[in-house]
Amino acid sequence: ETGVTQSPTHLIKTRGQQVTLRCSSQSGHNTVSWYQQALGQGPQFIFQYYREEENGRGNFPPRFSGLQFPNYSSELNVNALELDDSALYLCASRTRGGSSYNEQFFGPGTRLTVL
C-alpha cells in the first residue's frame, strides 16, 4: 500500500509568482485535504476535495485554488504569491463514509519559501 506522497519537497519562489503543489492520495482514499503550516504554528485548513469538487474551505483567499483528478490525486495552486505564503503545505487523504472513523493520513509536505 502506497502512502500519501507530495511533490516537490522544497520550492523557492518570488513574490507575485504562481506555484502548483501536487499530492497523490493513499491507495483507496477518495478525499484530499490541504493544510498550510507556518513556522511554529499548527496547520490551518485550506480546503478539501471529494469527487473532484471542493467540499469545504477554510479562511483562505481565492488565489488559493485546487483540483482533484479522477485518480483522486490533487493539486494546490497559489497565485500572486506573498511573503506570508511561506510555509509547509501538507496534503492529507482519507476515505469518506463507510464504517471507518475517517482518519486522515498526511504526506511529507512541501516546504514553500517566498522571497
Add this chain to the structure above:
Amino acid sequence: ELKVEQNPLFLSMQEGKNYTIYCNYSTTSDRLYWYRQDPGKSLESLFVLLSNGAVKQEGRLMASLDTKARLSTLHITAAVHDLSATYFCAVDHAGNNRKLIWGLGTSLAVNP
C-alpha cells in the same frame, strides 16, 4: 467559531518524569486527534478519540477525552528522549472530518 487551545506550549522535562499536556476546545465535538511532528517532518497520527470517556494508550503515551468538559489530555509516563517532538491536538469540525481545527502545538524537550 471552534477554537482549540493547548497548554503548555513549551515543555522541558527530565527523562523518567511524568507530565500532562492539555487540549481545550470551544464548541461541541466528539472526535479529537493527537498528532506528533518531528522537526521538518510531517504529522504522525497518535490517537483518535471518538467518544466521551475514551482512553487510549500506546507505550508511554496515554490520551483521554472528556466531551462534557471539552478537554483532552495527553499523559506522558516516564519520559524518554525519543519522545521529544511537537504534539498537536486537532478537533473535528462540522463532522465527517470535513475540517480539522488545530491547537498551536506543545513543543516537548526531554532532557537526560
